[in-house]
Amino acid sequence: MVVPKKLNFIWLMAAFLAAIYYFFGIKFFVAGLVGVCGFVMVIYDVKIGLFGAAFLYPFLPDAAGLIMLLSMGFFVLIRSILFKEKIEVMDITLPIGLFGFVAIFATITSIEPMGSLRDLALNAAGLSFVFAMTNTIKKKSELNAFISVFLVSALLVGLIGIYQRFTGVEMRPEWLDVENNTDIAVRVYSVFQNPNILAEYLVMLIPLAVGVTWHTKSMRKKIVFTGATGLLLVCILLTLSRGGWVGIAFAALTFIILVDLRLLILAIPVGLGGLMFLPDQMLNRIISIGSTVDSSNSYRIKIWEITMNLIRDHKVGGVGFGYIPFKKTFETYIRTMPIYHAHNTYLEVAAEIGIAGLFIFMLFMLSTLKYAYINLVKSEDKYYKYIGAGLCASIVGIMAHGLVEHFLYIPRIIFTFWIIIGIIFTAIKVQKNEKIEIQN
Known part of the structure; x- marks a missing residue:
């Protein structure tokens, strides 16, 4: 008699849980049971895992997010x-493939290979998620639901940050030039432990929310x-991250x-x-x-000068x-x-993977913007047009922020x-599939 694959899978999971209970006890059995249930749910529909990961990762330990x-x-x-x-692989993923190849090569040839594995694993996790998304989300409604879950998670992050403004949080000395900013008592960081990191997160999420x-x-709904978008903007203001403000300004533009373009006529006077209504500390x-007097600015300039020397020696x-x-x-x-x-992301990338690696990284970033512009922003479907505009703004914003931080x-x-x-x-991919369905 031939046993169905699904029945084999059930027996395998039952044996796994029985072994855990026998050798490790009830606590590990319960943890294993929860893990198996999650495994089965995601196997049943990978979208459950995608949505759950997109919502939870800001609040979980880095190791859990990686897994x-x-x-x-x-x-x-x-x-x-x-x-x-x-399984489908999109033709526009070639620039990602080139960047991935360079990352692997730079890990193998690294002066500290085990240290490089940390960042390779993190980026591999991101690529794995991209691969899963493009092969699982097939309809506009599913894409919209995913974006909604992603933004609800961001709103919770933002609300925690705003809450910190009223309760107060620890201010580390390295976050501020105390001599020139004596009136600043709080810089919020929500769940990210650093206000500049929270700003990086919001620079990428706010434009999508605007779209x-x-x-x-x-x-x-509007x-x-x-x-909700206004709350995210308030939160990024409360980070007091100048790099974040520059990033969000570029994203808005x-x-x-x-x-x-006609919105510029309104945006300039409104901005x-x-x-005039910002507190003095923000102004x-x-x-x-x-300012070259500000200690954090001079500190960065010194780092950039030394990094340039490092790049010349390892170009x-x-x-x-x-x-x-x-x-x-x-x-x-x-x-x-x-x-x-x-x-500085660009100096960091050049130092890590060389000048040619920086060129490939920029090729990846700019080609992604090009694909988004041609396929989404230029779309006749207003949904893709505005979502595409928000996504392009996210990329431009974080690239601008990358001038003073490594994102x-x-x-x-x-x-x-x-x-x-x-x-x-x-x-x-979803839009292209829709066009094919209409033509058929």
């Missing part, structure tokens, strides 16, 4: 074996979405250019007028953006993928600055970046 995102690609592969589902709000036709932070292949080989090498140039990254360093920001990339590629 969740990395496992999504494997679930797709398992389903393809069990249910004979077809969703812009498309919404229902006045009731009011709710506008209010990009969105306006892509949607309707300038809004400065002082804006004024200090280009071909870099020192190795990830922050650990960079940090180890940087400290051979100066031992009094125990930094973790270059506070591929913190795990949860790496995950956010790849989820945004996943939404872009998934939206392109």
Whole structure:
């Protein structure tokens, strides 16, 4: 008698749980049971895992987020074996493939290979999530639901940040030039432990929220979405992250250019007028953006100068993928600055994977913008047009923020970046499938 594959799977899981109970006791059995139930649910529908991961990762330990995102690609592969589902690879993923190849090569040749594995694993988890998204989300309604879950999670992050403004949080000395900012007592960071990291997250999420709000036709929903987006904007203001403010300004300009240039006529006076209502501490932070007197600015300039020297000495292949080989090498140039990254994404990438690697990274970023613009922003479907404009603005915003921060360093920001990339590629694929269905 031939035993069905599903029955074999059930017996395997039962044996697994029985072994856990026998050897480890009831606590591990319950944990195993929860894990098996989650496994079965995601095998049944990978979208459950995608939605759950997109909602939960900001609030979970980095290791848990890594496992969740990395496992999504494997679930797709398992389903393809069990249910004979077809796996598709998009032609526009070539730039990602090139970047992935360079990352692997730079890990193998790294001065600290085990340290490079950390960042390789984080980015592999992001790529796994992109792969799962493009092979699982097939309808506009599913894409919209995923984006909604993603933004609800962001709203919770933002609300926690706003709450911190009233309760107060620890202010670390390195976050602020105390001598020139004596009136600042709080910089919120929500669940990210650092206000600049929270700003990086919001720079990528706010433009997407604006795109969703812009498309919404229902006045009731538009009011709710506008209010939620406004809360996210309040939160990024409360981070007092000047790099974040620059990033969101570039994102706003990009969105306006892509949607309707005439909005500039309104945006410029509204933006300038809004400065009049900002508290003095925020105005002082804006004024200090280009100040060489500000200690955090001079600190970054010093890091950039040393990083440039490092790049000149390792311009071909870099020192190795990830922050650990960079940090180890940087400290051979100066031992009094125990930094973790270059506070500039482009210098950091060049230092890690070389000048050619930086070129491939920029090719990946710019080609992603090109694909999003051609396939989404230029679409006749207003949903894709406005969502595409928001996604393009997210990429431009984080690239601008990358001039003063390295946005591929913190795990949860790496995950956010790849989820945004996943939404872009998934939206392109969903729209193309819709066109094929209409033609047939």
